[in-house]
Amino acid sequence: MDINVIFSFWLVSILFVLTPGADWAYTISAGIAGDKIIPAVSGLLLGHLIAALIVVVGLGAILASHVMLMKFLTLFGALYVVWIAVSLYKNPPVPAVYNGAASELGETPLKWMKKGFIISGLNPKVMLLFLALLPQFVFPTFSFSNTEQLLVLSVIHLIGCGFVYWFIGVSARKILSNNPALAIKFGRLSAIILFILGSLMLFDSAQKLLVHLQ
Template sequence: MSILFVITPGADWAYAISAGLKHRVVIPAVGGLLSGHLIATMVVAGGVGTLVANHPVTMSVLTMAGAGYLLWLGINMLVSPSTPRADEVQASGSWKRWALKGLCVSGLNPKVFLLFLALLPQFADATAPWPVPMQMIALGLVHTFSCGVIYLLVGFGSQVVLRTRPAAAHLVSRFSGAAMTLIAVALFAEQLLR
């Protein structure tokens, strides 16, 4: 189930592709994405996930915040698509910016939180020698590791393939922006139709 989630393109993939089109920012971008997954793991393992699940308004607010952030990122990618340039040099501090954006992309993604909330507890066993929170942390770390492998492949793969094809990179960047925008609109619509 975890692998299916990771290999399905979504906001995290779009962000990894966008990072791949920039010079030397794949690692901080993916690190930020993984930080969001680690936070979701800790929240669910700490029992906060159950509290949030029992308060639909809190979940709605998180969903709307995440949708708003994805919409902002998506529109920015549509307006100013990433196109690799041979002379591109990163400004200092851009690694931090890419990591923080990655953290926000996955940390504010309610689908990540819901996946962890729905998936991790199913595989925890109260009779096992490890306490349930430790089991959830271990499962979350396995999932996060899988995400790291796939997101790095996506980011570096897009860097290798698309840097030599600026027109294709421009198109993929716009597609990624459109994907983020559509995901955001779907999240907004889902909340409004409740």
């Protein structure tokens, strides 16, 4: 593959990742919790990976042709994001160093990973990114097959995602770990942002579903 193509894709991809959204809000909450950064980021990356693989194996076109299925999936994803936001607001993450034994009784890493997967995996913007972006950087004239090119580009995107989300989580932990009161306020602010984004997703998904049913 041409290094210029790879760099161009990386630039567009990283700009997408650097745009604050539901992934950011969730990663910040995981950072405040202290030991939940890795499972939360892993869940987010798993969602991106599934979306990428769907496009790579050609299922993206199939899902795009089944409009109702996609609309119900995005509606479910939006509802879940809203539910996560409400849960985070009611029980904002507390820095682990101050949480003591209570942190051991909190949600398990697997739950943080599952929520991260739902947030990114059922986010229509992630799927649209791969559907709209990946094919533009695939060239039949290259020595690599189309599938191999798609896989390489997907890995580049996942590496960028992993680094950015990990950095956000670690930064949140370092800045807020010594100030539990501020951490709680910041956690609730993240929950509010997540709720707003989820509500917008929910409104958009429900509106498109109603239009399609009419």
